[in-house]
Amino acid sequence: MGERRPLPPQTYRRLVIKVGSAVLSGPAGRQQQLAIAAQIAGLRREGREVVLVSSGAMAMGLGKLGLMERPRTMPGKQAVAAVGQPTLMYWWEQAFGWYDLKVAQILLTAEDLAHRHRYLSARQTLETLLEWGIVPIINENDTVMVDEIKFGDNDQLSALIATLVGADLLILLSDIEALYEADPRTHPTAQPIHFVERVNAQVLQMAGDDPNRVGTGGMKSKLLAAEKAQAAGIPTLLLPGTRSQSIAEALRGEPIGTLFAGGNRRYSGRKLWLYQLPKPQGEIVVDAGAALALRQGGASLLPAGILEVRGQFGVGEAVRCLDERGHLIGVGLVHYSAAELRRIQRRKTQDIEAILGYKNTDEAIHRDYFALASELEAR
Template structure:
């Protein structure tokens, strides 16, 4: 799990995603921190790097504008606060970057935007164009239209997906949590910071507390899940103290600040990486023990004979989760048949597909080339 923290070769980080949490931007010191972050990002760009910013804070900004003392508890209340706060948040970022003659562009996303392949690619093309134009893209979840079914969960998860989307070399997460600790420092005053994590595994996950900060939705578990997503894409992540006005600069100069999560070996790329990291697949297929074994160990395609149950309504070409009989995730794949068609042919032999449906689009319900096996942690866990 842990080893000596290696020296960072910051020269290799040419494209960087920076995520800023709500707690960093809220409160009396929030504006000063925002200006310090803009200054550090400007310094990165002056060195020839490209930077994408993922910024929380729309709801908190709306609360401040409206004079609300407590975070709204209902979805319409949160959406209304975000509607008021998002333009305020963007105006503040625009003013902060204007000091360095940098332009910004707003990009609002929902999980549904990244769950459809063509919309995913459109988002990537837009971000690539903004970077080519030397614009700083500022991304946030589209809180004003989100519902649970199209919600990322929090911007920690969104930032990891964006890092994969743009092929980032490094993900920086600025938080009121200054590092990963071997115990919750809010409960245990003797807890010690962990400066280097080679791999996010079950032992590391046990260090996480589930309590989020007062201004946001994420906690340490969320940040570890984001680090796991980044690791699966081969992207290292630095968890940094957002209250430190020089944390980005210090970290890239090699100082032991925050926690560094190694990038690891890139598990997937292209369509399979997109499948593996899908925030919200369209449905689920439950398979029998033989099909589960063939998918996990044999690199096989999913045939109708191994299917026991179909959950949800989805069309041809949509992404679905494959589960074993015990409910454990096997992986995510693109289906060649709709949920209604699969319901009719489940358990049948391949040779019987045409007899049952009157046609045969494909012998496989999911082809192995369009399937991504799950890792040790569910790719949509916590999102």
């Protein structure tokens, strides 16, 4: 944390912009939507590409149905989102139409990005839309969401999309103006922080978890999204979505909002996808020796180091690896199914063929298909 560093605008050709529900809800929501479309149109005139991640289906549905708060049941939430999603897209289409820009709707679940071929397919679709000069508008597919396939919130989705499309910058537009030393709602004298070098435990302590009435995220969610983007070397800007020129002002280097540095890219390609997987298919608990070898030695995981296999998954699917205390070590692609691993766990590699009647490989997870978790996630 320190003094705000300027953003050289010419280096940010591709942007992912996430708009929170609180920005689009209420009496001024429509005007905010028009102002955001105007800002994105300005970015397009400068030769930039923009992918928009928009919350708001739930908020729109609540308004249309005259409800004061989100339903408590999953079917109720799905129904409200189904009512609100067409309106959300209609207003975006109208807003961008003022600037002769076409839009495309893309609804995703975590399951869509947890499968490598679907992940690559989504990327190809987005690349094509950008090539055609269309603004993709992405939202979580709330109408079919269940706990097992939720991203958590659109902050997390936006970080994954930024990685998916190789964005140069992630922008989070929120009703929260910046990261503060403490929650300004309960600490009125708290000061804004305009630059964060790295999201760590100290930074997370400044966040509050409470979302607003219509949203699902909070400051902590935004910090975790910034941390995901940092893993891909992508800087993040947290800006006030209710300020009509906040993006242009931030790109000029004015001290508005909070800039999270991109840092060094830790992973790329398949390993980056593994690192950011929203919903791995199962879990493997390993012993202390295997945990040490994975964390410090860059080793593969052998069946002998496996203590427990949780869930059901097939060959080639992604799983979380945990140590004996339940701390996350990393995520990898398995060479054996859950049923096969249960049969060969704690056994030596030379015993695999005798137990199963065949042997795919010596390794349960090869080191080339394993992404080590950051210190932040492992806590």
